[in-house]
Amino acid sequence: MTAQRYLPISEHGLIGDLRTAALVGTDGRIDWFCCPRFDSPSVFGSLLDADKGGFWEIAPLCEIAARHQFYFPDSNILITRFLTTDGIVEVQDFMPIVRERDPDHQQRLMRRVVNVRGSVRMGVRFAPRPDYGRERCTAEEVGGGVRFTSPSVRLALSATVELSVSDGDARSSFDLEAGRTELFALEVLGEGEEPEAAGSESEELLDADRLFDATVEFWRRWLAKSTYTGRWREMVHRSALTLKLLTHEPTGAVIASPTLGLPEQVGGERNWDYRYVWIRDAAFSLYALLRLGFTQEAEAFIGWLTDRFASGTNGDLGPLRVMYSIDGDAELTEIELDHLEGYRGSRPVRVGNAASDQLQLDIYGEIIDSVYLYNKYGEPISHDTWTNLCSMLDWLLEHWDREDEGIWETREGRQHHTFSRLMCWVAIERMVRMARQRGLPADLGHWTTVRDEIYHQIMDRGWNAERGAFVQNYATPVLDASLLLMPMVKFISPNDPRFVSTVDAITADLVVDSLVFRYDPEQAPDGLDGAEGTFSICSFWYVEALARCGRVEEARLALEKMFTYANHVGLYAEEIGLTGEQLGNFPQAFTHLSLISSAINLDRALS
Template sequence: MSNLSLWPIGNCQVSALIDEAAGFVWGCQPRVDGDPLFCSLLDPKDERAMPRGEWRITVENQAKAEQWYLRNTPILVTRLTDSDGAAVEIFDFCPRFQRSGRMYRPVAFVRIVRPVSGAPRIRVSLNPSTNWGGKDAARTSGTNHIRYLLKPQPLRLTTDAPVAHLLEGRAFRAEKSLHFFLGPDEPFVGNVGHTLAQMLHQTADEWRSWVRGLAIPLEWQRVVIRAAITLKLCMYEETGAIVAALTTSIPEAPNSGRNWDYRYCWIRDAYYTVQALNRLGALDVLENYLSYLRNIVDESKGGHIQPLYAVSGEPKLDEYEAEGLAGYRGMGPVRVGNAAYTQVQHDAYGQIILSNAQAFFDERLFRKATNDDFAALEKVGERAWTMHDQPDAGLWEFRTRTSVHTYSSVMSWAGCDRLANAASVLGLSDRAVLWRERAEAIRKRIEKSAWHEGEGRFAASFGGDDLDASLLQLIDMRFLAPDDPRFVSTFNAVEQGLRRGEHMLRYAAEDDFGLPETAFNFCTFWLIEALHLVGREQEARELYTSTLERLTPAGLLSEDSDFATGELWGNYPQTYSLVGLINCAGLLSKPWSAVR
C-alpha cells in the first residue's frame, strides 16, 4: 500500500488530509496556503504525549480500519472495529452548501462518530499546532467547547462529547452519536447534533448535484468523478485560484531535497486544470479562475507575469524552511513559500490566453468575454510575442540555468494563434490579421531553431539536442498534427530517451539536484495521449489501465512515481496527475452510443 494513503476532504476554502486510521494529519487555515493546524504528516520535531498537529479518533484494541467516500462526494467514512467486533463509523467533511443565497463554506471541519455495533471505547485527541509545527496551540475551554488560540484566527471546537475526556485524552464508551464542529470562534447556534446531521446531508446533496452536471466518459467513470471532485477541492473559491497540490515538501524522491511548496496557483498548472474540467463541462471552475486571472493581468499592467501567485493574488512568496518540522518520513527540509515566483517562465503568457480563449466563444457562460477583455488580453499577447525567443527557466523551473525552451515558445505561438481566433469572432479583422501574422512568424522561428537536423526531430531548446516530455504537447497545442512526420520522429525519440517501462521522465539529463530518480506522472499521461493519437490504441489503453493500479485507496495520485517500484512520491494530491486521469479517460473511452 502506498505511503500516501491519504484521503482529502474540503469545501474550496479549507481542506484536510486524513490517514488510514482516521487521523487528520495535514490541513491549513484560514486557507490552503496558510499555517497548518494539522501537520503531523511532516513529522513535528518536538513530540508531546498527545501528537502535535493532529486530530485522531481511535478505538481501544482496534483490529481493523476501512475507508470510503460517500458516493460522488468528498465526504469520508472510516469504520474502526475492535477485536471484539464493536465498531464506529466516522463521517469527516467540510461543510459546503447554498445558504441565504450564497455558498456556505466556512473555515470548519466536521466529524460525526456513530456507533454501529457493540460497545466500542473511543479516544479523541485534538492537538492543533501553530507557528509551522513549532508549538501546540494554546487553549481554553467551556462546558461544551474548547477554544484553540491559533493564528491568524482562533478556532472553536463545539461538541456534545464530554469535553473533559477530550482535554485529557481519556477513552470512553461511544454509546450514542457524537458530533464535533471545529470552526469559527463564535458560539454555535442550535443543537450541534441536529445541525451537523443536516450539514452532512446538505453537503452531500451539493456535491452530488455538481457531479450530476459533469459530462463524463462511459468508461472509468468513478476515476474521472473522483479526480474532478478533487480538482475542485484544489480551487480557492473566494478568488478563483487553483493550487497545484494541497501539500508542501513531500519529496519527489527519497532524501532528494526536491521538496517544494505547491500550495499556490501556478498559471501553467491551473491552465491544465481548467482545460480538463472544461472537457467535463465544469464551467464554474473556469469562470472563477478567469476572474482570478483578470486581476493578475490588471496588476501586471502589460509587464512581467510571474509563474505563480498566492491564492489571494499576492505576488511575493519568499521561500524559507520551517524549523519545527522534520519532514515527510523525516526527509526534510520543509519549505514554506516558493522562490520560483522570482523566475522568468514565458509559457505563462500563452497559458493565460488559452485559459481565456473559450470565454469568447461559449454562450453558456454567465460572463462572456468582451472587446474590453480582448484589449486587456492583447497586453499579455504582446508579452508572448516579445518573449517568444528569449531564454527562461522553462516549465520544469530550473533554478541555475536558462535556455530558449521550445515548450515556452510554442505556448507563445498558441497565445498569438488564439488571440487571432478571438479577434475573428469579435469582428476585429485587423487584429485577427496581426495576431495571425505573429503566430506564423513564431512558428517559422520554432521550426528553424528548435529543429535538430542531425536527428530529424525537434529538440527541447533552441539550438540544442535535449529531450523533454513536453515535446509531446506539440499536438495538444495544435502546433503539429499527430500524423505529421516531424511529430512522429520527435515522439519516437522522446519515447526512446525518456520512457522507463510504464513510466515517463520529464527529462533524463542532470539538473540542479542531479539525475532524476522518479518519473513525473503527468508525463506518463502525455505518453498515453500520444500513443492514442498516433494510432497505438491498445498500448495506450494497457498503459492507462496499469497506471490506475497505482492510485491511492482514495483513487488519487501524487506528482511522481518510482519507476522501479511504482511507489508514489511528491506533493499530493497533484492537479497535473488528476488532469491526466481525466484527459486520458476521455480520449480512450468507448462512446456512450456503445450502450444505447
C-alpha cells in the same frame, strides 16, 4: 525509525470546503490542515514533523485488524472504517460548504464516529500546533467544549462525549456501543467570533445529520453538471471532484495542491510549497473542467485572471507572473522551516516559492488557450478582457524569443526551451482564431507573421535530426515529455513523421511500463541534487499522444496501468516512485486534469 512515524503519502484522503482542505490518514489522523485558507500556516502538520506538527486522531484503542477508506458516493465526504475483533467503527469526515450568502455558519470540520457492529473503545487526541508547529495553544474548557487560543488562531472543539484538557491538548476515551454515534466538531473562529451555542446531544447530532445531508447534496448537485459519459466515469468524476476541492470559491483561484514540503525523493531536497495559483496549472484545470461542462468555475477564474491583467507589466517578467497567492499577490518569498524535520526526514521544508520570480514564457499560451476555450464553450469574453489580452500579446510579440526557465522551473539558468516557443505559438494562434471568429479588432498581419516565424524556428532548431525527435532546448539533444503536447495544441499532426519519431524516442528513453519521466536530469542538469520519480501528468500526456497517433490499444493499456497507481480513493500525488509509491505534493491538480483530458480523448478514439 523515521519511516515508521509517517504514513505513506498515498494513505490519505482529502476533504475541504472550497476555502481550505485537510488530509485524513487511514489511521484516523488528520495530519495536515491549514486554516482558514489553503495558504494559511498549518494547525495540524504532523505530516511534516511527527513530533512538532500537531494532529487530530480518532481511532480504536483495541487491536485493529484492517482499515478501509472510501468516499461517500459522488461526494467529498471521506469515511474511514476500522475493523477490530470488538466491532466495526466508521469515522465520517467532512467540511460543510460555507457560502457567502450564509455568513452565520462558521468554518467547520466535522467528524462523526458511528458504531457499525459490536462495542469498541475509542480514543481521541486533539493536538493543535499552529503556525507550522511554532506555536502552542492555551486550552480552556467552556460550555461542554474546549476553546484553543494562540497568537495566530482561535479554535473551538465541541463533542458529544466528555473532553479533558492536558498540556494544551484535548483528549477523550469512550465506549462506542451498538447503535451509537458520537460527534466532534471543530470551528475556526474569526476575530470577535464566538462558538455556536451548544445544544443538547440530540440537537447536535441532528444538526450534524443536516450538515452531512447538505454537504452530500452540494457535491452531487455540482457533479450532476458533468457531461462526461465515457468508459472511465468513476476515475474522471473523482478527478473533477478533486479539482473542485482545490478551488478557492471566494476568489475563483485554483491552487496546484493543498500541501507543501512533500518530497519528490524521500530524504531529498526537492520539497516545494504548492498552495498557490500557478497560471499554467490553473489554465489546464480550466480546460479540463470546461471539457466536462463546468463553465461556472471557468467564469470565476476568468474574473480572477482579469484582475491580474489589470496589474500591468512586471518589468523584466512581463504582464503575468508564473504564480500568485490566492489573493493575487505575486511576492511569494521562499523561506525554510528549520525547526521541522520534514516528511520522513526530507529537508528543507520550504514555505513560499522562489519560482515566482522566474520567467516562464509558456504560461501565455496556456492561459490564452483556456480563454479561447471559455470564449468558445462558455460565455463570449468581454471587451475589457480582449483589450487586456491584446496588451499582453503585444508584450509577448516583443519577447517570445528570450531564454527562460521553462515549464519545469529548473534552477540551472535560462535556456531557449522548445516547449516555451511552442506555447508562444499557441498564444498567438488562439488570439488569431478569436479575432476571426468574433470579428474582434486585431493586427492580424503582424500576428500571423510572428506566429509563422515561431513555427519555423521550432521546426529548424527544436528538431534534432540526430535524435530523430523534438528536444528540450535548442542547445542540447535532451528529450522532454512536455513536447508530447504538440498535436494536442494543434501545432503538428499526430501522424507527422517528426512527431511519431518523437513519441518513439520518448518511449525508448523516458517511459518505464507506462510511467514517464519528464526528462533525464543526468543529461540535463536542473540545479538540484537527487533524483525524482516519474511525473504522472507526463504519463497521462503519453496516453493521449498514443491515442492521437492511432496507437489506441497501447494507449488504453497505458491508461489502465496508470489507474493502478492511484491510491485507494482515486487520488494522485505529483510523481510515482519506481516501487509505485506516491511522491510529491498530494493531491496534485496537474495530475488529475491530465487524467480527465486523456480519458476524454481516448474515449473519442475508441468510439
